[in-house]
Amino acid sequence: MDFRFDFAVDENENSEADAHFLLLCSPEQKQESRERSRGSADLAAKPSPKLAAAKHQDEAALKKNLCVKAAKEHSIPQDLNKVLENKVLETVLGLSHVKLSVVERTCSGDADSEGIVSKSVSSHSDLIPGVYEGGLKIWECTYDLMDYLSEAEIEFTNKTVLDLGCGAGLLGIVALQGEAARVHFQDYNSTVIDEITLPNVVANCISEGRSGKDRKASKPPSKRPRKAEGSPDVLSRCRFFSGEWSQVSQLLSNSKPCLKYDIILTSETIYNPDYYSALHDTLAQLLDGNGRVYLASKVHYFGVGGGVYLFEKFIEDKNVFKTSLVKTIDQGLQRCIMEIAFKNSC
Ligand SMILES: C[S@@+](CC[C@H](N)C(=O)[O-])C[C@H]1O[C@@H](n2cnc3c(N)ncnc32)[C@H](O)[C@@H]1O
Known part of the structure; x- marks a missing residue:
């Protein structure tokens, strides 16, 4: 049985994952998340090393928060x-x-x-x-x-x-x-x-x-x-x-x-x-x-x-x-x- 831990996540995954996250967040968290998403979109348009690093950090933080799938x-x-x-x-x-x-x-x-x-x-x-x-x-x-x-x-x-x-x-x-x-x-x-x-x-x-x-x-x-x-x-x-x-x-x-x-x-x-x-x-x-x-x-x-x-x-x-x-x-x-x-x- 093969054993693969591959953390590749494609673009669409983030949007579904966002949906799960937003489902369970407070209004303030939702607003913060939307601002992050807007920030991510802006970053995609104007990449710079500093902003790319910020985007990476944001995505990592978001992924950590994602583990709240409703029961x-x-x-x-x-x-x-x-x-x-x-x-x-x-x-x-x-x-x-x-x-x-x-x-x-x-x-x-x-x-x-x-x-x-x-x-x-x-x-x-x-x-x-x-x-x-x-x-x-x-x-x-x-x-x-x-x-x-x-x-x-x-x-x-x-x-x-x-x-x-x-x-x-x-x-x-x-x-x-x-x-x-x-x-x-x-x-x-x-x-x-x-x-x-x-x-x-x-x-x-x-x-x-x-x-x-x-x-x-x-x-x-x-x-x-x-x-x-x-x-x-x-x-x-x-x-x-x-x-x-x-x-x-x-x-x-x-x-x-x-x-x-x-x-x-x-x-x-x-x-x-x-x-x-x-x-x-x-x-x-x-x-x-x-x-x-x-x-x-x-x-x-x-x-x-x-x-x-x-x-x-x-x-x-x-x-x-x-x-x-x-x-x-x-x-x-x-x-x-x-x-x-x-x-x-x-
Ligand atoms: C690697 S799979 C193992 C599946 C199965 N127990 C086996 O040995 O074949 C890890 C399982 O843990 C559960 N799991 C991992 N992290 C979880 C989390 N944060 N909340 C709920 N379930 C989680 C998932 O349901 C997933 O099926």
Whole structure:
């Protein structure tokens, strides 16, 4: 699986990103942003080294502010067959997932109102900060965490689980198949939830109603889109959310009764140190007092700067959680599984 952190952002991305930013800003911030945009347009007309540097600084600041994509809950379509329409399925570790190359060819218009599929393809980027955060593809630490959950025999029965930064949602699907009482999926991008996560949940949990225990013994899923039939009650245990972490955390915390998770699963979500504060606060807000976070990550993300030790230090400085590295994987780029719990938890 290739690993690309390419921060190329084309002109159109800024305009959409501007829209997200403006959506959530105060009137003063909006005015400031418009003035910045006008300034940027002027700069484009009369470039000078000083002004070009100012433009670059403004754009960098704007990109940092962009991580405020509003949170929303996604409803589950009545007709589940629609969810798998035009999808081709592949199998990995006994789980079905929609084939990304087909999504890249077929997903456009309303199905990708964020435009992230075309932007990711045209910029050859797996990440466009504040616009697309990588959820279309399955990242390798997901497989590490799936292995760890199985080796460590993590018990999901009757637990409330959050797959944070879910992308394909395979971790949440494992929890669902392990008889979790509730599994909630969150991704930054709404296109990812609708076109990847939801179809994957339907593909794995509906037709055959398979449980995690008989997953290995069952037939491999066919590549053809399946008819969704069987036990839609599995979906009544699921909820789907998109948006930036602090926004999602606010949405979930405001729900009555207030939601707390026994287990939070999260893979490849600590690559960008700019997001650490929002991520840390989200975990602190949403984790049950005696809950556990299982976080899978590369030790270091070259080009972006984040990684296990930086996040560990960040957590230590905040003094809310205790951490332990429960597994290290040395093949290829070094990777780790980190367990996180509240300092005063049992
Ligand atoms: C590199 S992808 C990993 C996807 C998936 N967990 C995997 O391992 O295949 C990072 C994920 O973290 C989430 N994410 C990153 N930064 C975020 C932010 N600031 N707010 C909300 N979600 C974010 C995105 O949803 C994205 O899918």
